[in-house]
Amino acid sequence: MRALVQRVSEARVRVAGEVVGEVGRGLLVLVGVGHEDDEQRALALAKKVSHLRIFEDEAGKMNLSTLDVGGALLVVSQFTLYGDCARGRRPSFVEAGRPERAEPLFERFVEAVRAEGLRCETGRFRTHMEVELINDGPVTLWLEL
Numbered sequence: 001m002r003a004l005v006q007r008v009s010e011a012r013v014r015v016a017g018e019v020v021g022e023v024g025r026g027l028l029v030l031v032g033v034g035h036e037d038d039e040q041r042a043l044a045l046a047k048k049v050s051h052l053r054i055f056e057d058e059a060g061k062m063n064l065s066t067l068d069v070g071g072a073l074l075v076v077s078q079f080t081l082y083g084d085c086a087r088g089r090r091p092s093f094v095e096a097g098r099p100e101r102a103e104p105l106f107e108r109f110v111e112a113v114r115a116e117g118l119r120c121e122t123g124r125f126r127t128h129m130e131v132e133l134i135n136d137g138p139v140t141l142w143l144e145l
Contacts, residue, residue, distance in 0.1 A: 026071030032081030
């Protein structure tokens, strides 16, 4: 699984003009599922994201997690994280997991984040979404398990 994690002061996702998920201080997490991914990877990635220390402490060091600062997550499915642009100018998505396999793993990731004690909002799987964010820092990290 892959995740693009952005520390945000706010983020929201819209589907057909309707806000379906919104958070204040926290993380926007774009999640992609590949062919080889399984429940174990979904759980491990959820734990890593939930405890990722990317918020500053009183000394200005990235030493606090989203849990520590009382933040929330906005998690959005994003199969394009598996886009391969190595050849040509059009991305290939052959490494992305099929939707019928990817959606349950995405949902398992969300459940695991919530089980860690975080408020977690989501977009809608397999829909066209518009994502807005204010990246705080900016801080953006790529995670892959």
